[in-house]
Each structure stands twice: as structure tokens, then as C-alpha cells.
Amino acid sequence: MSRLVVVSNRVAPIQEGEATAGGLAAGVLDALKQKGGLWFGWSGEVTDSGEQKPERTVGPITLFTIDLTRRDYDEFYRGFANGTLWPVLHYQIGLGRFEWSEFEGYRRVNDLFARALTPLVRQDDLIWVHDYHLLCLAESLRANGLGNRIGLFLHTPFPSPGVFMTIPAHAALIKAMCAYDLLGFQTEIDRIAFLDYVVRHAGGSVDGMAEGAVLVAGRVVRTGVYPIGVHVDEVRAQAETPVNRRQATRMRAFLMDRLILSVDRLDYSKGLRQRFAAFERFLAEYPAQHGLVTFMQIAPPSRSDIETYQRIRRELEGEMGRINGRFAEVDWVPLRYLNRSFARNVLMPLYAEAQACLVTPLRDGMNLVAKEYVAAQDPEEPGVLILSEFAGAAQELDAALLVNPYDEQGMARAMDRALSMPVEERRERHQAMMAVMRRNSLERWRDRFEADLRGD
Ligand code: ADQ
Numbered sequence: 001m002s003r004l005v006v007v008s009n010r011v012a013p014i015q016e017g018e019a020t021a022g023g024l025a026a027g028v029l030d031a032l033k034q035k036g037g038l039w040f041g042w043s044g045e046v047t048d049s050g051e052q053k054p055e056r057t058v059g060p061i062t063l064f065t066i067d068l069t070r071r072d073y074d075e076f077y078r079g080f081a082n083g084t085l086w087p088v089l090h091y092q093i094g095l096g097r098f099e100w101s102e103f104e105g106y107r108r109v110n111d112l113f114a115r116a117l118t119p120l121v122r123q124d125d126l127i128w129v130h131d132y133h134l135l136c137l138a139e140s141l142r143a144n145g146l147g148n149r150i151g152l153f154l155h156t157p158f159p160s161p162g163v164f165m166t167i168p169a170h171a172a173l174i175k176a177m178c179a180y181d182l183l184g185f186q187t188e189i190d191r192i193a194f195l196d197y198v199v200r201h202a203g204g205s206v207d208g209m210a211e212g213a214v215l216v217a218g219r220v221v222r223t224g225v226y227p228i229g230v231h232v233d234e235v236r237a238q239a240e241t242p243v244n245r246r247q248a249t250r251m252r253a254f255l256m257d258r259l260i261l262s263v264d265r266l267d268y269s270k271g272l273r274q275r276f277a278a279f280e281r282f283l284a285e286y287p288a289q290h291g292l293v294t295f296m297q298i299a300p301p302s303r304s305d306i307e308t309y310q311r312i313r314r315e316l317e318g319e320m321g322r323i324n325g326r327f328a329e330v331d332w333v334p335l336r337y338l339n340r341s342f343a344r345n346v347l348m349p350l351y352a353e354a355q356a357c358l359v360t361p362l363r364d365g366m367n368l369v370a371k372e373y374v375a376a377q378d379p380e381e382p383g384v385l386i387l388s389e390f391a392g393a394a395q396e397l398d399a400a401l402l403v404n405p406y407d408e409q410g411m412a413r414a415m416d417r418a419l420s421m422p423v424e425e426r427r428e429r430h431q432a433m434m435a436v437m438r439r440n441s442l443e444r445w446r447d448r449f450e451a452d453l454r455g456d
Contacts, residue, residue: 003124005125005126005128007127011042040064046069051067075105079102080103090363093166098168103172110137134152136176153226154190157186157189157190183222194223229371232434238349244349261357263369266309272312274405275297275360279415294334298341300341354383357385367393384421385401388403389403396437399433400433401414
């Protein structure tokens, strides 16, 4: 069977015997651990020369990483990938900026990845590329003469064409994406948005093509939907482990009767500002809940050298102070905001302790926190997931309390409803979500993408 070559912007700093992380890293590691293979990406280091690091092997996995130069980092990572693509892919066009020089930097780093990867690739290797940092990689690899099967899985949303076209380099990006053999999306909404662009604006045709395929510039590009999942049983086991559980119970003892929890990277796409406003609305409209409820927001800073991320951090700190100042009592602080990350053996039992979890991104490719929260619950006494209808996860978890993250009042109502929901209804909703999550597991995500790329 052909070898798997995984390419992602970052290669997780894995060690032998280490517990798996969440999301992309867990999915990729699973795929590689089973059959062995190669994982290629940026080392996470910025150096003068942008050198290739010596290869490392961890079990059956060989890791190859390269450093980036300061200029590459600024133009590719901070600039086009996270300053332009990320906001637009999340429908936040007002927050996007665009510089042609940064787009050229993005292409240059995609070329650099391709140059370093090409000599490592064998003829029948399957190349599985991840995410928005590497939309142009297949085109660069093909320019180096590689004829391998190359697939891309996009972890973020793909927006409707009108939104995507606000990026001045949109046509070049789509042309580059069409050099892949298989494009995987989190939801049908994303896949259709991509096809809509290709058919309307890039001369693509789906007439007479197999399902999901499009003919564009003489090449057949296949598209598919592969919702990423979580290891359901592993999450529950972590939530239940007595030592983990004791720690969470101790944390709970400091809080009030009822805990509403949110866990995110500190990112404007996650809707934190709107969520804080909704909690304030909840406190204003449901005074009977005063003194009984704590809302805990866990949000470690990410991409903190980008201005929009610094701004959201400042805003949230200000809002927390203001809301607590307005409602707190000497023996009750309604909002707790923890600006750091927690290990999974702390997070999973904390999920299990929370009566409700607020997951309200303005847009999200999937959102694994939503799925982890559901998986961590005690099936007899489950908490309630309040989920944004604009998270990819809402396409599967429609038994959650779905909310519009721009509707403060609707979110406040959902919080009240979650805290007073009868146990029968909570169980019913939980069972329905667990059934979907068991079907769409992380294993299935990985196996289906790999099989489709291989052409099984
Ligand atoms: P992210 O935007 O990073 O990922 P998400 O899917 O919510 O978002 O979280 C990924 C992982 O990070 C989860 O396993 C979660 O437990 C962990 N995590 C988040 N906040 C944490 C915290 N405060 N402390 C510790 N761990 C934390 C991108 C896309 C998503 C998509 C994933 C996977 O933006 O839409 O679901 O990739 O495809």
C-alpha cells in the first residue's frame, strides 16, 4: 500500500508515548501511527537562514521540518495566511487586509515547502495537505514534476464566492486549489460554496461528471465532505478518570451551583465579544439567577503578534471588568475569564462538571470543543450544549440548542433554558448527538479521506 505523506503548516511537537492532542494533530497522528509515514511542515522556529532541520523519527513516523526566515514569517504567516485568508474564510471581511507583497510571500513559502518536500516523495506516495496555509502547495509540487495523488483538507469554512472574491488574489488561489486531486471540506455548505465559485467564475463544469467532481482547465478535481470528529470514548475516559475528576470537583467547589463553560482559542472568529454581551444580557434579564451561576471563559491567547488579536484581547479584558463591576456581589463573581490553556486531563472533567457549554463562533470550520463537551458528559446527567448555527458542528449536532451568535437576546434565553432543562430532554438531546458523533468519528474522517484520495 502506498505511503502517506502529511503536510501541514505546523508539525506537532510529538514525543514517543505522549497523549494525543486535539483536532488536526490527533487526526494526523492517528493516520500516521497506524501505517507509518512522513509528516512535513514548519518547525515553528524563525531563523536567519530558514534551514531544514535534521529528520526525526518517532515510532513509525518520520518528521521533517523547516524553519522560516523573518520575512517569510511576516509575509506568509502573519500576513497573507492570518491577516487576509483567515478573516475572509470566516466571513469577517472587515477585519481582512491585503498586500500583494504578502500574497507573493505566501506563494514563495508554498514553493519553499514544495522544494524541500519534492526530493523526499516516492512515486506512489499519497500526499495529504492540511489547511488554508497551503492552498498553493499542489500547484508548486506539480511544477516540480510530481504526478502523485495530492489532496487538501480545509479545516476552516470556505465562504460564498462574493465573500471570497474580496481577496484581490482570489482567481490565482482558486486556480492553485484546482491542482489538487481531492478537496475535502468540513460541511456541504463549504463544498457547495467552492463549487459555486469554480462553476460561475473559473469556467468549471459539473455536467456529466461523477458526484462531487468538477472539470476545470482540463483537469478533474474531486470534492467531498469529511466532518472531523473526536475520539468519543477517549474523551469520556479522560473526563471520568478519578484523579482528573477530583481536580475538577475541587475547582467546582470554588464556583456557584451552576457552571456555564466556554473554551476557545482567543480569536475574533469565536464570537467571544458577542458571547460576553449575551451573558450580560442574561444577567440583566434573569435576576433570579444572580448568585447561582458562574460563566467561565477559558481562552488562551493565540497569534498575539497580530494587531486584531491584541485588540480583541484588550476588549475582552475591559468587558469582563465592566460586567463583573456591574453585577458582582461580595460573595459572587459572575464572570471568570482565564487567559491560559489547560491540559486535556483538566479540561475534559471540567466539561463534565459544566451544566452548559456555550460554543458560539461567528463562523467555524467545525469546532471540536462542541464535540468534546458532548462526549465528556455523563449520559445519565448530561449538560446542555448551546451551539452557534454557524459552526460546522451545527450541521451534525442539530440536537443542541442552536443559536445565532449575533442575537444576544436569543443567546441569553438559551442560557436560561439550558439551566432549567428537564433531565429527560437533556438525555434525549445528548443521545441524539452521541449517535451522530459515533458515526462521524475521527477514525472515519481519516479513513474516508485517505480512501477517496487513493481512489478506492
Ligand atoms: P481551532 O480553531 O483551533 O481549529 P477547535 O476545533 O475549536 O478550533 O479546537 C481545536 C482543539 O483545541 C480542541 O481539541 C480543543 O480542546 C483545543 N482547545 C481549544 N481551546 C483550548 C484551551 N483553552 N485549552 C486547551 N485546549 C484548547 C481548526 C478550525 C476548527 C476545526 C479544527 C479541526 O478552526 O473549526 O474544528 O481546526 O478541524
